[in-house]
Amino acid sequence: MKPKIFIDGEHGTTGLQIRTRLAGRTDLEILSIPEEERRNKDLRADLLRSADIAILCLPDDASREAVILLEGHATRIIDTSTAHRTHSSWVYGFAELEALQAQRIREARLVANPGCYPTGAISLIRPLRDAGLMNSDYPVTVNAVSGYTGGGKQMITQMEDVNHPEHMTENNFLYGLNLKHKHLPEMQMYGKLDHAPIFAPSVGRFPQGMIVQVPVYLDHLKGKPTLADVHKELTAHYSGQKVVRVVPLEESTAMARVDAEMLADTDGMNLFVFGSEGGKQINLVAVLDNLGKGASGAAVQNMNLMLGLS
Numbered sequence: 001m002k003p004k005i006f007i008d009g010e011h012g013t014t015g016l017q018i019r020t021r022l023a024g025r026t027d028l029e030i031l032s033i034p035e036e037e038r039r040n041k042d043l044r045a046d047l048l049r050s051a052d053i054a055i056l057c058l059p060d061d062a063s064r065e066a067v068i069l070l071e072g073h074a075t076r077i078i079d080t081s082t083a084h085r086t087h088s089s090w091v092y093g094f095a096e097l098e099a100l101q102a103q104r105i106r107e108a109r110l111v112a113n114p115g116c117y118p119t120g121a122i123s124l125i126r127p128l129r130d131a132g133l134m135n136s137d138y139p140v141t142v143n144a145v146s147g148y149t150g151g152g153k154q155m156i157t158q159m160e161d162v163n164h165p166e167h168m169t170e171n172n173f174l175y176g177l178n179l180k181h182k183h184l185p186e187m188q189m190y191g192k193l194d195h196a197p198i199f200a201p202s203v204g205r206f207p208q209g210m211i212v213q214v215p216v217y218l219d220h221l222k223g224k225p226t227l228a229d230v231h232k233e234l235t236a237h238y239s240g241q242k243v244v245r246v247v248p249l250e251e252s253t254a255m256a257r258v259d260a261e262m263l264a265d266t267d268g269m270n271l272f273v274f275g276s277e278g279g280k281q282i283n284l285v286a287v288l289d290n291l292g293k294g295a296s297g298a299a300v301q302n303m304n305l306m307l308g309l310s
């Protein structure tokens with residue numbers, strides 16, 4: 001029998017992208033809800049309970065509600081929302097986090113997909129923490145730009161529809177100005193940091209793509225490593241991984257610019273170490289698609305792991 005998959009929120013931004021990725025899959029049975037019934041709680045409950053894996057692509061409150069609807073049922077859950085990411089009963093769905101993480105996801109009933117920004121930030125911070133190069137009290141800063149689909153259906157129409165009453169005209173804006181962005185708890189927890197980073201996110205007038213930057217003072221790392229030492233640690237951490245690529249220094253030193261849309265419409269993530277040989281500062285940079293490795297691509301990666309397919 002084919003595994004049954006239900007995407008709750010399949011008509012939203014993340015859900016639609018997952019549906020597209022699963023469209024050609026003959027090994028799965030996709031349970032679907034008509035768009036006009038998407039908020040019909042009884043119908044959703046039936047579909048959630050009939051599924052082997054439910055992928056929740058809902059706002060946080062609706063995700064919590066779906067989890068309650070599944071209490072006492074065997075359905076496994078992948079939640080793409082922020083609701084359960086730092087909850088101890090949930091496995092964090094970042095397969096490349098550390099050596100055992102993919103296996104934890106394979107065996108889990110409850111998987112919380114990482115946020116798009118934390119995917120980039122944690123991918124840069126965690127290898128330095130695990131290698132003992134960065135102390136847990138290092139004052140981490142994270143600067144980022146996301147494509148506007150990161151704001152879901154609402155921001156997409158605000159950006160694209162000139163007749164929207166709250167039409168956004170900016171080409172690039174900073175937000176999260178109170179420094180309390182909802183992604184900070186997971187960055188701190190899975191970055192193994194004592195303090196939340198200072199996080200400055202922004203949105204650009206392009207649909208999909210993301211740059212996440214973590215600038216670092218080398219003299220404030222343990223043993224005062226060089227740029228090449230840090231690059232070596234990142235490369236070792238992700239060796240053998242297919243989705244995360246640490247870009248070789250020969251390639252990154254030849255670059256003059258980084259395009260936020262470099263990996264748009266892909267499920268990969270590129271990591272760079274920028275700076276100058278002999279310099280005292282480096283800029284760690286992750287580039288991904290907010291809807292690829294940042295959301296829908298990661299959800300499909302986790303689903304495949306949970307089905308024992310990778």
Ligand SMILES: NC(=O)C1=CN([C@@H]2O[C@H](COP(=O)(O)OP(=O)(O)OC[C@H]3O[C@@H](n4cnc5c(N)ncnc54)[C@H](OP(=O)(O)O)[C@@H]3O)[C@@H](O)[C@H]2O)C=CC1
Pocket residue numbers: 008009010011012013014015038039040056057058059060062080081082114115116149150151152153154290291294295
């Ligand atoms: N967009 C992105 O880049 C990323 C998104 N995520 C997360 O994915 C989740 C979905 O976000 P996104 O796809 O962007 O959001 P969208 O607003 O585009 O889609 C959400 C979908 O959920 C539906 N929905 C809302 N409330 C309910 C409810 N109570 N019951 C059933 N359906 C409901 C919406 O229907 P309706 O149209 O009626 O509102 C809509 O179809 C969020 O938790 C988000 O944080 C994670 C990483 C990145």
Ligand SMILES: CC(=O)N[C@@H](CCC(=O)OP(=O)(O)O)C(=O)O
Pocket residue numbers: 080081082114115116117146147148149150151152155182183201202203
């Ligand atoms: C551009 C934009 O608005 N981005 C969203 C984050 C994307 C998202 O929905 O995040 P989750 O990963 O937590 O689900 C925000 O900053 O709230």
